[in-house]
Each structure stands twice: as structure tokens, then as C-alpha cells.
């Protein structure tokens with residue numbers, strides 16, 4: 001029996017894409033493995049990589065969580081701390097939607113969203129670490145879920161098609177972007193005209209939220225950064241246990257004026 005008999009066509013494509021990109025991003029992933037060391041805050045620039053930042057508009061950027069720690073994403077306490085089901089219920093997912101789980105990790109949320117958008121919808125899982133997407137692909141096969149595509153992004157580019165996405169979900173991810181300006185510009189392009197970002201970040205205003213400071217954000221800081229990059233608040237949900245959930249939309253009147261610190 002061949003691999004092609006076991007694995008649906010879309011999953012084979014995803015798996016192939018993962019393999020093809022592994023070599024290309026090996027430098028980035030070796031930097032990520034230094035998770036949270038001061039030195040590893042930004043990847044070593046390659047010739048085509050725009051310069052990453054360690055601070056943005058007064059905020060210290062966190063190191064990306066290394067794939068070696070992916071078990072943390074499925075820790076049992078996550079249910080109490082984040083109430084993922086309540087978060088998903090707020091997203092307004094409907095059959096046929098195209099949703100991007102940006103910084104998907106091993107697909108904790110991706111796999112829950114796939115049934116909600118149904119066979120005519122897609123969930124696009126983007127991550128910079130192929131090991132995360134390999135684990136997601138393994139779970140997709142195990143659960144026989146076929147409406148998920150995986151993309152290995154660059155630190156500065158999620159490689160999404162223009163005007164293709166209804167909703168970009170980012171859970172515990174944005175504060176890790178070493179290239180927030182480029183990433184937000186790419187998301188702006190990828191959103192359909194009425195598309196939304198659903199941004200989930202641990203509340204930095206709340207000292208009882210037991211997460212490292214650089215992995216939390218205040219609402220004021222979120223607004224500062226998103227406004228500077230052409231987004232405005234569409235709606236907010238402040239009833240998750242530990243996190244802000246803010247929906248952002250493209251501000252069509254925005255003129256690029258603010259320069260990063």
C-alpha cells in the first residue's frame with residue numbers, strides 16, 4: 001500500500017510543502033530553539049530577511065516559543081486559564097469561511113475550527129516552525145480532517161494570498177513577532193474587504209495572570225501598535241479568564257505616518 005492511498009490529496013500536498021520548506025528555514029528554527037534566552041530574541045538575519053526588532057513602540061518583543069515546548073499548548077490548566085471553547089464561540093465561524101490560524105503551533109485551535117467552517121471552508125495554519133506543523137499534520141491524519149492547509153511562514157511574511165481570508169486568529173502569538181510591521185501589513189493585504197483579526201493576548205494589566213511580562217500585552221499597547229499599522233477596533237470581548245480578545249478591522253482612512261521606535 002502506498003502513502004498516496006493512506007493520505008488524502010490535500011494532506012499529501014501539505015506534507016510535501018513542509019518537506020520542501022524545511023531546508024529553507026533551518027536557520028530560523030535553530031534560533032527559535034534558543035527560546036527565551038536574551039541572545040535568541042531575534043533570528044540571525046539572512047541576506048533576504050528584513051531586520052527584526054527586539055522592541056516595538058516601547059514593548060519588549062518575546063522570543064517565539066520553541067517547538068520543544070509544544071506540550072505546554074495542551075496543558076490541562078489551559079481550559080481554566082483561557083477557556084478556549086468560549087473564545088472559539090466568539091469568533092462567529094460559519095460554514096464556507098476561510099480562517100487563518102496565524103502562529104498555529106501544533107494546531108490546538110486549528111483542529112477545533114476546521115469542523116465549524118465545514119467542507120466548503122478552509123482553515124489555513126501558518127507557523128514558522130515546521131515541527132509544529134508536522135505535529136498538526138499528524139493530528140489531521142489521525143482525526144481524518146481534510147479542510148486544513150499548512151503554510152510555513154517567514155518571520156516577516158505569512159505567505160497568504162491577497163484578499164483571501166475572512167478571519168485571522170492569533171492566540172498568544174502577536175507579541176512574539178520580530179517583524180510586527182511587516183506581519184500586520186501582510187495581514188492587511190490578506191484580509192477580504194470585511195475581514196477581521198481576532199487577537200488574543202494575556203492581560204498585562206492583571207498581575208494575577210501568571211505569565212512572563214513579555215508574553216503579555218496591555219490593551220493600550222495593543223491599540224497603539226494596531227492603530228500605527230492601519231487597524232481599528234471592530235469589537236472586544238473581555239470575559240475570557242486571562243486574556244484580551246480584540247477584533248480588529250482595516251482602517252480604510254489610515255495614512256502611514258508612524259515610524260517604529
Ligand SMILES: C[S@@+](CC[C@H](N)C(=O)[O-])C[C@H]1O[C@@H](n2cnc3c(N)ncnc32)[C@H](O)[C@@H]1O
Nearest residue numbers: 064065073103104105108127128155171173176
Ligand atoms: C505560544 S505559541 C501559540 C500557538 C497557538 N496559537 C496556540 O494558541 O496554541 C506561538 C506560536 O507562534 C509562532 N510564531 C511566532 N512568530 C511567528 C510568525 N512571524 N509567523 C508565524 N508564526 C509565528 C511560533 O512558532 C509558535 O508556534
